[in-house]
Amino acid sequence: MGNLLGSWRFKEPSTVEECDSTWGSDSESDELLLLAAEDDSGISDSVSPPESDRAPGEPGDSSPQLTDSPESLPKMKRSFYAARDLYKYRHSYPNYKRSRQPNEYRNLRFYLNKIPLVPDGIFVEEILSKWRGDYDKLEHNHTYIQWLFPLREQGLNFYAYELTQDEIKEFQSTREAKRRFLAAYSLMLDFYGIKLLDKSGNVARAPNWQERFQHLNESQHNYLRITRILKSLGELGYEAFKAPLVRLFLEESLFHNTLPNMQHSVLEYYVYTMRLPATRRRLLRYARQHYRPAHAFLWGPPPKRRGGGVGVGTGAGSSGIRAPAPTPEPQRREQESNTSPIIVSSHDTVMCQDLVRAGLKGCTGSMARVEGGLMLGGARGLRSEYNEVVPL
Known part of the structure; x- marks a missing residue:
């Protein structure tokens, strides 16, 4: 048993629904009232699946424009690529492997102004003191962003270094590095036409917002x-800074219509960087009020939260796949009694040509298909334990 647990590998989700726990833990009393109000407004939950699962503005975007007529809607569904990517991020990369380079705290040393970014040979202080307002340089240089905003x-x-847990802890306890990081933010x-208002992360339009929003x-x-x-x-360590920025992007893209091309990137990606489901719910409730056409909103609660029925078709937040009809009770019991104690699952990961279409380089082939079998009891227990520790 010890060998089984020691070699256990976290099973990655294979559907959008498995990636998104935003509404699964919702116990807030106003949720049912909100849904009732939406139903009274005539908002339809029926949305068909799309031919492409990319969100506009993200890799491989080819989404057509929606119209106000449900009959003329193109087939739409949420991006599994986006959902899986943000699921891994929110859960701290459950299948994370050690970085390809030795842990030398390169990101921290860069922010302490001890080493330059590679390959340009520029120190962080030069960027912070000389690049502000140089929008052409910030737009066309594509190597600094990985150093200013490191990830795991x-x-x-490929000259930039991935963060490690130890480096993150050291970074968060180093005042000089944190000061420069906020200056970089x-x-x-x-550059995007926004100003940071305070140490709580609140943001607002900058004086040059019209010019910068048009560019963005x-x-x-x-x-x-x-x-x-x-x-x-x-x-x-700045999780609280994310929601104010995402809220501003929702307002500008959905309400003020100053960033219309951004709206699906905000909903598919930015909202789902929030680690707390309650924060995601608040943002999505606001988005649903202003999204047009309303019946095409894909990011709300799944259908079972709305009608209470099973297998009634697709709805907001669904993958676009129609649920099977309910299994008759005698047949269901017979199936349960014959259930195998092994779970085997697989899914195809993102094909690299999707990234190539977006202009990304360095991709040499498709990622391997993930396949594995876990003991049913052990898998459930570990997953339950994991979800209790990180309920995201």
Whole structure:
């Protein structure tokens, strides 16, 4: 038994629903009232699946524009690529392997101004003091972002180093590094037309917001950078800074319509960098009020939370796959009595050509298919224990 547990590997989710626990732990009393109000407004829960599962503004985006007629809607569903990526992030990379380089605290030393970023040979103080307001440089240089906002995953700059748990702890206890990190965050916000208001992370439009928002709406590779910035904030101790920024992007993209090209990136990626389900719910409730067409909103509670029925079709937050009809009771009991004690699951991971279409380099082939078998009792116990420790 010890060998089985020692070699156990966390089973990755294979559907969007398994990746998203946003509504699964919702016990807030206003939820039913909200859903009742939405139902009275005539919002439809029926949404068909799409031909592409990419969100606009993220890799491989080819989503057509929605219309106000349900009959003319293109087939839409949530991106499994996005859901799985953010699931791994929120759960601290459960299948995380040691980084490819020795742990030399390169990210911390960079923020202490002791080593330059590679390959450009630029020190962090030069970036913070000379690059602010140099929007052409910030736009066209593609190597600094991985150093300014490190993660525990490899980015496009293969000279940058992944964070480790030990380095994160050391970084969070180093005042000089944290001061520069917040300065780097303020630098990027200014680039996007936003200003940091206080030490709580509140943000607002900067004086030059119109010019910068117009650029941000058209320069969609920055949406990937923003995802990285949000993740890095959470890794380095600034989780509370994320919600104010995401709320601003929701307001601008859905309500003010100043960043219309960003709206699906906000909903597919930015909201799901929030580690607390309650924070995600608050943001999604706001988004649902202003999303148009309303019947195409994909990020609400799953269908079972709305109608109480089983197998009634698809709805907000579903993957677009129709649920099977209920199994008759005698047949169900017979199936349960003959259930095998082994669970075997597999899913195809993201194909690299999706990344190539988005202009990402360094991909040499498809990722391996994940397959494995776990003892039913042991798997349930470990998963339950994991979920209790990190209920995200």
